[in-house]
Amino acid sequence: xxxxxxxxxxxxxxxxxxxxxxxxxxxxxxxxxxxxxxxxxxxxxxxxxxxxxxxxxxxxxxxxxxxxxxxxxxxxxxxxxxxxxxxxxxxxxxxxxxxxxxxxxxxxxxxxxxxxxxxxxxxxxxxxxxxxxxxxxxxxxxxxxxxxxxxxxxxxxxxxxxxxxxxxxxxxxxxxxxxxxxxxxxxxxxxxxxxxxxxxxxxxxxxxxxxxxxxxxxxxxxxxxxxxxxxxxxxxxxxxxxxxxxxxxxxxxxxxxxxxxxxxxxxxxxxxxxxxxxxxxxxxxxxxxxxxxxxxxxxxxxxxxxxx
Numbered sequence: 001x002x003x004x005x006x007x008x009x010x011x012x013x014x015x016x017x018x019x020x021x022x023x024x025x026x027x028x029x030x031x032x033x034x035x036x037x038x039x040x041x042x043x044x045x046x047x048x049x050x051x052x053x054x055x056x057x058x059x060x061x062x063x064x065x066x067x068x069x070x071x072x073x074x075x076x077x078x079x080x081x082x083x084x085x086x087x088x089x090x091x092x093x094x095x096x097x098x099x100x101x102x103x104x105x106x107x108x109x110x111x112x113x114x115x116x117x118x119x120x121x122x123x124x125x126x127x128x129x130x131x132x133x134x135x136x137x138x139x140x141x142x143x144x145x146x147x148x149x150x151x152x153x154x155x156x157x158x159x160x161x162x163x164x165x166x167x168x169x170x171x172x173x174x175x176x177x178x179x180x181x182x183x184x185x186x187x188x189x190x191x192x193x194x195x196x197x198x199x200x201x202x203x204x205x206x207x208x209x210x211x212x213x214x215x216x217x218x219x220x221x222x223x224x225x226x227x228x229x230x231x232x233x234x235x236x237x238x239x240x241x242x243x244x245x246x247x248x249x250x251x252x253x254x255x256x257x258x259x260x261x262x263x264x265x266x267x268x269x270x271x272x273x274x275x276x277x278x279x280x281x282x283x284x285x286x287x288x289x290x291x292x293x294x295x296x297x298x299x300x301x302x303x304x305x306x307x308x
Contacts, residue, residue: 041151044281045174048181049190051161054212055180057255058245059158060088061270064260065278067118072152074111076121078170079160080133083123089114090258096124100144101137107144115263119152138169154281163197172202176284178242182212183223192230199237207237210277211244220244243277245270 046062048055056079063075077085086093091112099105112120133141145151157174159167171177177198181191198204209227211220224241231239245251248270254261262271 041153041155042176042284043155043157043174044176044178045157045159045171046178046180047159047167047171047194048161048179048187049163049192049194050184050187053180053182053184053187054245055161056085056088056158057251058178058180058210058212058274059156060085061260061262061274062278062281063154063156064114064116064118065262065274066154066282067114067116068262068275069278069282071154071282072117072150073154073156074119074121074152075114075156075158076170077123078157078166080123080166082160085120085158086112086122088255088258089120089260091120091122093120093122096122097141098124101133101140107148115260133166135165135169138165142173163194167194168197168202171198172204176206176208177204178208178210179239180210180212181223181227183214183219188223188227191227195227195231195237195239196235199235205237207239208242209239210242213247214244215247217244242280243273245273245277 046055046059056077059075063073067073075085077083080097083096091114093110093112095105095110097110100107100110107121110121112122114120145155157170159170161167171194179191179195181187195207198207209224211223214220214223220243221241224239228239228241231237246269248261248268250265250268251261251270254264257264261268262274265271266275
């Protein structure tokens with residue numbers, strides 16, 4: 001756990017700097033297609049612990065569902081070195097986060113246009129260096145969002161599988177952590193390990209549970225209760241049930257066709273589930289804290305720390 005503690009110390013260093021001078025208040029402006037005041041950017045990390053639970057599929061379809069509601073949404077593929085959001089949407093990026101870190105491209109220059117206005121930030125695939133970023137490089141990625149002239153309503157972060165620094169970095173920094181779980185023992189075990197590390201080492205106290213590829217709502221609720229029971233017994237966290245995605249042949253077909261099911265077949269069972277999830281997300285109350293109880297990045301606020 002030395003790496004995790006090192007990451008925590010980095011965040012503590014940021015805290016000391018930020019406490020000296022509180023950030024200027026974010027000025028609201030109008031959200032797309034609505035007359036309501038624009039809220040600050042909400043960063044949502046989509047995680048799962050185990051690979052193969054459909055985390056990226058959930059992130060893509062949730063992001064597109066929010067975009068279809070008129071929200072300004074960016075989806076960051078933070079599975080560094082093994083990124084596949086672009087593949088899932090049939091996109092062909094010429095640049096990725098590696099170019100941002102090399103200084104050869106800005107964040108705006110990386111953005112890919114997906115259907116319904118969804119913006120994709122590709123993470124790069126097959127690059128060992130991207131899978132082994134140091135804390136300073138993680139910070140450089142985060143700081144790049146502060147340079148956007150107009151932050152989005154939502155920043156979704158598709159994290160990697162496992163418990164690497166990449167996962168901990170983005171999950172701990174986000175306003176919300178969505179834990180995607182399927183009905184497999186390894187999925188439940190790894191999801192619990194993820195919640196345990198983020199709560200114990202990074203102070204994350206609330207998680208949003210989404211059951212994927214289940215037969216019905218009853219199965220989804222039972223799966224949530226299994227994980228919540230263990231979390232309640234051993235951890236000081238809240239695990240909110242936020243929705244489920246049913247088994248659906250249309251969803252499998254959409255993946256094979258490299259598109260989002262909510263775009264190809266809006267009336268499909270899985271599409272309706274993603275739309276319900278997006279509606280719930282859009283009505284989540286504003287968090288009392290911004291990532292780690294201490295930092296307000298991913299929302300137009302500058303991250304300042306000595307040497308960065």
